[in-house]
Amino acid sequence: MRVVIVGASGFLGRAFAEAFAHRGADLLCTARDADKARAEALWPQTHAQWISADLAEVPPASFWTEHLRPGDVVINAAGVLRERRAGEFDAIHHLGPVQLFDACAAVGVALVIQISALGATPAAASGYYRSKGAADRHLRRCRVASAVVQPSLVWGDEGASANLFASLAVMPMLLLPGGGGQWLQPVHLHDVVAGVLALAEARPVGSRTIAFVGPEPVSLRTYLADLRRQLGYAHQAWVLPLPERLFRWGAMLAGRWKGSFLDAETAGMLLQGNAAPAADLEGWLGRAPRSHRAFIPAHGVPALRRAAWLQWMLPLLRWSVALVWIWTFIVSIGLYPRDQSLALLARVGASGLWAELLLDGAAVFDLALGIGTLALPAAWRSRVLWPLQLALIAFYTAAITWAMPEFWLHPFGPLSKNLPMCAAIGLLWAMEPPSRCRMHAAAPKPP
Structure with missing residues (x-):
């Protein structure tokens, strides 16, 4: 089995590449700058090849057919949380993947795993969700076996959302929109990787959509309180409700800083919240996914607490x-x-x-x-x-x-x-x- 990982230098793509490399799989990895991504990869490169491909430029299907082989497992992990320029969501999440999926069907790959997002539909209010949902819909119509994986918030040591929520959890007082009543179902990176590994090894036929979520929904306020407890704080933070309009205005200002997780788009996604049954992921894992109450191991608490305060x-x-x-x-x-x-x-x-x-x-x-x-x-x-x-x-x-x-x-x-x-x-x-x-x-x- 050869595994093709599109977006192998990103947060999720890098985790997938490392997991497959340690299992000895042959890898074809793509990144905007393949040489840079190869130099920075910390996993074994013995069976890995790299090519430069930027979905923002919408490579045609003919580009992909040159590199794909019958029987490949193709994982599309490319994505951006925030647009740097108008039309980037549509190019990276929709138009680029459509060309990739068409090439996969033409070549006869064994399975396409599309890393989408929980809440992604073509009619969603968020441009991020709409673009992901449009690509998901096209893949389901292709004559190729596929799995549309829709993760909720993914907790991982290097993840942008994990850094944001850990930095919020250490604060003694919080202003949360609506008092933090939005429902989330965060999932650990290790469970996302394990689920994708299981799909790649099983190579199921047909098309399926799988929610990759934690074992139970949790409110934003409770999620932060549980993270705070794991970080070693005995007392809960004092939570004050923030009017939604004021939150959106603050997120819009934060969006002017390119390093910010929050902008008008992500604020709307957070306010919307999302949750889904965990049964499908449990079936692929053969166990319950990790609870958000056990996201932070004891040995990692001091370093994460320092990083959160910094x-x-x-x-x-x-x-x-x-x-x-x-x-x-x-x-x-x-x-x-x-x-x-x-x-x-x-x-x-x-x-x-x-x-x-x-x-x-x-x-x-x-x-x-x-x-x-x-x-x-x-x-x-x-x-x-x-x-x-x-x-x-x-x-x-x-x-x-x-x-x-x-x-x-x-x-x-x-x-x-x-x-x-x-x-x-x-x-x-x-x-x-x-x-x-x-x-x-x-x-x-x-x-």
């Missing part, structure tokens, strides 16, 4: 550092008496026009550092901004220590507070994503 604290810390630099500019340029600022500069040897230029130039530079903290991309922050800020603080501290050592004894601690400021900048620097070029340079070449 989701909140890193942006707050970054804004705090930015405001320190911006406030320093405001104070230096006019709020603090200028003659007293010039008197301080005189003590380090600067006077006259030189002192005036130094005071104004340093203030503008502080402003630039503050704006850069908020506006620069991560790569520039790592390479330039954070080391520059640390070097500047070190220079200020050394100069003041030499000229005005009594500031170390000041009760308000103007110099000693530089220590936690440096620690904060150091943490922000350490938590920036590694440079891609460095990662690729360090990655071993495939045999």
